[in-house]
Amino acid sequence: MLFNSLSFLFLYLPVVFAGYVILLRWRRQWIAAWLALVSLFFYGYWDLRYLPLLLVSILFNYWCARHRRFLLFSIAANLALLAYYKYANFFVDTANQLGGHWQGWAIILPIGISFFTFTQLAYLVDCSRGKVGEYRLVHYAxxxxxxxxxxxxxxxHHKPMMAQFDYWPRLEMANIGIGLSIFVVGLGKKVLLADPISVLVAPVFAAGAHPQLLEAWIGTLAYTVQLYFDFSGYSDMAIGLSRLFGVRLPLNFNSPYKAVSISEFWRRWHMTLSQFLRDYLYVPLGGNRHGTWRRYRNLMLTMLLGGLWHGAGWTFVVWGGLHGCYLVAHQAWQTFARPLPGWCAWCLTLLAVMLAWVVFRAPDLGTAGDVLRGLVGGNGVSLPRGLATWASPLKALGWQFEGIRWIDVNGPALPALMLAVALALFAPNTQEIFDASTRWSPARWRGAVMAMLFLGCLFNMNRVSEFLYFQF
Incomplete structure (x- = not known):
C-alpha cells in the first residue's frame, strides 16, 4: 500500500485515524496497541510472506534487549539476516564472474528491511551502552x-520516540492542520514533480543508450532532482502522517543541494542515515581521534559501507567510494588550502554530487561510464531541434554540423524539470515553511492552497508508482 494510492488515502488512513480518535477519548492506554496492529497490517499488505520475518525480528530483538548478555549475538544476527537477504545474490554473482560455479539464489529482498534493521541495531547498541531499556513489548513493536x-x-532512535509513545496528547487541530499540509506537500513532490521527471531519466540510463551531450546532461539533472523530490516527498509524507497522531518524526532533508561543501551535503541529505553512520560506524572506528590518516581511512570505510547499505552492486560501492574520496579531499582542502568563494564551492559541490548520482542510478558500471562520457561529449553532440534553423547561416560561416543529432526538447516533462530545479536550489524547504517558530495558524488561503494542491495530485494519480528508496 503506497502513500500515494487511493486505497491508502481513502480507506486505510481514515480507518486508522478514526480508531485513534476513538481510543484517545475512551481507552488512551490502547492507542499504542492499535497503531502497532495497523502498522503490521500495513506491512503485511505489501507481501504477507514477510510479515512473519518482521514479527520474529521484533520478538527476537526485544528478548535480547531484556537479556543483555545476548546483545552482541543479537547485533551479529541482525547483520547476518541483512547480509543474507540483501547481499547473498550479489556475492554469488560476483564469485561466478570471477570464475566460480555457484548456483544462483532467487532471494527476494523484503521491503523496508534496511530501515527496520538499522532502527533495531541502533536500539541494541544503545542498550549495550546503557542508554535505553524498553520492557513493554507493545511499545517496542x-x-x-x-x-x-x-x-x-x-x-x-528509541529514546525520543518512547517519550512520545508514553503520552498521547489531546487532539489538536494545529497538529491535524500542519500534519495534513506537510503530507500534501510531500504528495505534491512525488506526484507533480518526481514522477513526471522520471520519463527524462530512464532513456538516458538504459543499457546501450549512448546519450550525447545534451541528452546526458538533461538525464543527469533530471535524476538529481527526481531522487530528491521522490525521497524527500516520502519523508514529508511520513512526518505529516505521524503529526496527525501527535508524534514528531526526525527531519530527513534540509535543502541538500544548497550545500557549499560535501560535508554539509551529508548533514543535509538523508539526515537520519548520516547520523546513524556517524554515531554507530565512524565514531566507533575512531572518528578523527587518532590522526589525519586514520580519519581519512574511517571516512572511506564509512562511506563504502554506506554505499553498500543502499544496494548490493558495484555501482553502489563505487558511489560510496566516490563520496569517501570527496570527504577526504574536502578535509585535506580545509587543512592545506584557502576556502573557495561561496558560489564556487556550491557549484563544485553540486557538480560532484551529480556525477556521483550517475553511478548510483546506472544499472551497471559500463552504463555509468557511457553516461559520463556523454556528459563531456564523448558520445557526440546533440542540440535542440529549435536551433536547426540557425544551421544554414552558420554553415555559410564555416561551421560544421556533421555528426550532430537534433532532438526534441519541448516535451511536457521539461517544465516540471525546470520547476523542480528552481525549487530544489532556491525555494524554502518544508520545515522552513512549517517551522513552529513562524506560529503557523489556520487560514482560509492556506486551506485553499492545500486543497488545490491535493486536487492536482488526485488528478495526476492515474499511474501510481513506487518510491525510489523502496528498492534500498
Missing part, C-alpha cells in the same frame, strides 16, 4: 513497525 517510517525511514 510500535517503535519498530510504526507505519509512517517502516518502509523508507526516517531511521528512528
Amino acid at each position: 510500535l517503535f519498530v513497525s510504526y507505519f509512517p517510517h517502516l518502509i523508507a525511514g526516517p531511521i528512528l
